[in-house]
Amino acid sequence: xKKNELILSVRDLNIKFNLRGKILHAIRGIDLDxxxxxxxxxxxxxxxxxxxxxxxFMGLLDSNGSITSGTIDYFGADDHQPIRLxxxxxxxxxxxxxxxxxxxxxxxxxTSLNPLKTIGDQIMEAVELHQGLKGAAAxxxxxxxxxxxxxxxxxxxxxxxxxxxxxxxxxxxxxxxxVACNPQILICDEPTTALDVTIQAQILELLKEMRVKYNLTIxxxxxxxxxxxxxxxxxxxxxxxxxxxxxxxxxxxxxxxxPYTWALLSSMPQMGVKGEDLFNxxxxxxxxxxxxxxxxFAPRNPLAxxxxxxxxxxxxxxxxxxRAKTWLLDPRAPKIxxxxxxxxxxxxxx
Amino acid sequence: xADEREVLVEVKNLEVTYGSGRKAYKAVKNANFxxxxxxxxxxxxxxxxxxxxxxxxIMRILPTSGGEVFYKGQKINxxxxxxxxxxxxxxxxxxxxxxxSSLNERAKVSYIVGEGLMNVRPxxxxxxxxxxxxxxxxxxxxxxxxxxxxxxxxxxxxxxxxxIARALIVxxxxxxxxxxxxxxxxxxxxxxxxxxxxxxxxxGITYLFIAHDLSVMRYISDRxxxxxxxxxxxxADAEELVTHAIHPYTRSLLSAxxxxxxxxxxxxxxxxxxxSMHDYSTEAPQWRELRPRHxxxxxxxxxxxxxRES
Numbered sequence: 001x002k003k004n005e006l007i008l009s010v011r012d013l014n015i016k017f018n019l020r021g022k023i024l025h026a027i028r029g030i031d032l033d034x035x036x037x038x039x040x041x042x043x044x045x046x047x048x049x050x051x052x053x054x055x056x057f058m059g060l061l062d063s064n065g066s067i068t069s070g071t072i073d074y075f076g077a078d079d080h081q082p083i084r085l086x087x088x089x090x091x092x093x094x095x096x097x098x099x100x101x102x103x104x105x106x107x108x109x110x111t112s113l114n115p116l117k118t119i120g121d122q123i124m125e126a127v128e129l130h131q132g133l134k135g136a137a138a139x140x141x142x143x144x145x146x147x148x149x150x151x152x153x154x155x156x157x158x159x160x161x162x163x164x165x166x167x168x169x170x171x172x173x174x175x176x177x178x179v180a181c182n183p184q185i186l187i188c189d190e191p192t193t194a195l196d197v198t199i200q201a202q203i204l205e206l207l208k209e210m211r212v213k214y215n216l217t218i219x220x221x222x223x224x225x226x227x228x229x230x231x232x233x234x235x236x237x238x239x240x241x242x243x244x245x246x247x248x249x250x251x252x253x254x255x256x257x258x259p260y261t262w263a264l265l266s267s268m269p270q271m272g273v274k275g276e277d278l279f280n281x282x283x284x285x286x287x288x289x290x291x292x293x294x295x296x297f298a299p300r301n302p303l304a305x306x307x308x309x310x311x312x313x314x315x316x317x318x319x320x321x322x323r324a325k326t327w328l329l330d331p332r333a334p335k336i337x338x339x340x341x342x343x344x345x346x347x348x349x350x
Numbered sequence: 351x352a353d354e355r356e357v358l359v360e361v362k363n364l365e366v367t368y369g370s371g372r373k374a375y376k377a378v379k380n381a382n383f384x385x386x387x388x389x390x391x392x393x394x395x396x397x398x399x400x401x402x403x404x405x406x407x408i409m410r411i412l413p414t415s416g417g418e419v420f421y422k423g424q425k426i427n428x429x430x431x432x433x434x435x436x437x438x439x440x441x442x443x444x445x446x447x448x449x450x451s452s453l454n455e456r457a458k459v460s461y462i463v464g465e466g467l468m469n470v471r472p473x474x475x476x477x478x479x480x481x482x483x484x485x486x487x488x489x490x491x492x493x494x495x496x497x498x499x500x501x502x503x504x505x506x507x508x509x510x511x512x513x514i515a516r517a518l519i520v521x522x523x524x525x526x527x528x529x530x531x532x533x534x535x536x537x538x539x540x541x542x543x544x545x546x547x548x549x550x551x552x553x554g555i556t557y558l559f560i561a562h563d564l565s566v567m568r569y570i571s572d573r574x575x576x577x578x579x580x581x582x583x584x585x586a587d588a589e590e591l592v593t594h595a596i597h598p599y600t601r602s603l604l605s606a607x608x609x610x611x612x613x614x615x616x617x618x619x620x621x622x623x624x625x626s627m628h629d630y631s632t633e634a635p636q637w638r639e640l641r642p643r644h645x646x647x648x649x650x651x652x653x654x655x656x657x658r659e660s
Contacts, residue, residue, distance in 0.1 A: 197607065280544055
């Protein structure tokens with residue numbers, strides 16, 4: 001597959017969960033295209049649906065949740081046949097996708113490794129299963145992966161158990177396992193949240209290297225806009241089960257358009273001025289058990305327009321790569337100045 | 351300047367050891383610092399550096415194995431008198447990192463918040479206590495009706511507010527906040543930081559703020575101490591420390607701060623700290639004031655090199 005070819009396409013996706021008879025509308029009509037070789041960051045608060053959204057690519061939704069409408073198409077298969085992921089039902093079909101086409105790295109490296117098996121065996125399992133290698137060849141390949149993810153003394157480390165590794169090293173092992181599956185798309189769900197700042201920076205560096213070396217498409221999920229500026233080509237901002245703004249990272253950081261993106265950027269302590277209040281978003285995210293009318297962010301948005309409470313905004317194109325769901329972009333909308341922190345970033349982008 | 355301020359807490363040669371005999375592990379070695387009344391003193395380090403241990407030792411949750419902790423001039427570690435014990439319990443409170451695990455799931459909010467009062471203010475009647483709980487909840491921006499609910503009914507940010515209300519109700523003078531925002535979402539973080547700052551302004555509370563994130567520290571703290579593997583390696587005013595970091599460990603921490611700016615991020619150089627760079631075999635490191643009110647743990651030759659570099 002060539003770089004920048006369409007690899008994953010989501011259209012009007014809706015996911016609902018049944019919780020003791022009550023219906024939770026977790027994903028509310030998402031459209032998204034992912035291109036081969038890019039790093040796409042999905043940013044949102046807890047409860048915005050970012051994990052549920054990406055889990056649906058791998059058939060990992062909890063049994064009380066299902067895709068109620070919309071499609072997910074995958075174009076990266078070896079035989080160039082598109083796969084409609086949203087219609088896969090059997091576990092057997094999913095096994096062809098999981099790992100081999102799409103692999104996932106979870107947030108907490110403490111819980112995603114098996115404490116009873118050596119690191120080497122856990123990576124080798126993926127090598128044997130997905131690359132058909134056996135015995136010495138598989139072992140050799142495993143050592144190579146260990147070296148690739150920056151683990152010193154791979155021969156010694158091969159025989160060690162997860163508890164003998166630090167948090168950062170464990171996350172490296174998890175990355176090695178995911179990469180050993182030979183996937184096209186690597187979904188990283190908050191891969192650095194449980195780690196120290198210095199280790200976090202190192203893991204992000206490693207992901208960048210891995211992307212080039214193994215020709216990966218990376219979808220990076222995070223709640224921290226600060227983390228992804230370094231690595232992301234494009235950023236999608238999620239709120240209440242929808243992508244409210246998407247663009248290249250320069251566009252999202254230096255020219256954000258959605259009030260929610262403004263709020264997220266301004267509430268970062270990095271943007272704070274000592275002795276002054278940090279910008280903060282009032283209230284809490286909406287309850288997804290009840291139907292949302294208009295713009296989901298409107299009740300928390302001091303700049304909301306009247307129409308925001310009545311009608312859900314469509315996407316407005318800012319450029320060919322940048323679009324946002326906010327009525328502020330309608331030509332009839334009043335001109336509203338973004339907050340000070342955002343204006344600072346705009347200045348920097350010029 | 352700062353030296354004219356009133357000293358609230360003084361930590362001298364503090365040492366905390368886990369385990370004993372062959373298994374003994376010194377988590378904190380020889381920590382020294384003073385906290386002035388009304389300031390926010392930040393303690394930054396990575397996991398395993400001993401920052402939480404220091405907080406807990408001052409709080410007296412952990413026994414100290416050496417050194418002294420003074421509060422308002424009185425020694426509070428080791429054996430202390432009953433009256434002083436009472437005073438310290440009332441005046442020093444703690445806010446914990448994880449609001450999911452620091453609240454009693456089986457108790458109502460009214461009990462969680464009011465429990466401390468039963469201990470330090472036994473003279474209050476139940477009705478007076480309820481009134482105080484109401485007020486404490488209002489102070490942290492929660493509704494008084496929440497008093498009759500259970501912790502699981504609240505979001506992470508609300509639970510952290512309950513934890514703050516619990517600490518505030520006994521009217522402490524000194525609060526140890528151990529990573530109070532790292533378990534929270536971005537937008538909620540700002541709310542909690544603002545709340546802590548307002549409380550400080552209104553009541554003159556002194557904070558020891560423990561965190562691993564220098565960007566948060568720079569915003570909230572007046573002075574910052576950087577701790578690495580049980581040693582405090584650098585101590586200065588917040589802006590001074592961030593703009594003129596001297597110790598290589600501090601510099602590596604600074605280089606790792608994620609910035610919300612793709613261009614600056616692309617130019618960023620990650621510094622990795624390697625403790626083996628120090629050669630302390632011939633000369634033990636000492637505290638040196640390399641810039642005004644800016645202390646660094648280093649040997650004489652290092653002091654010279656680092657000063658030249660920066």
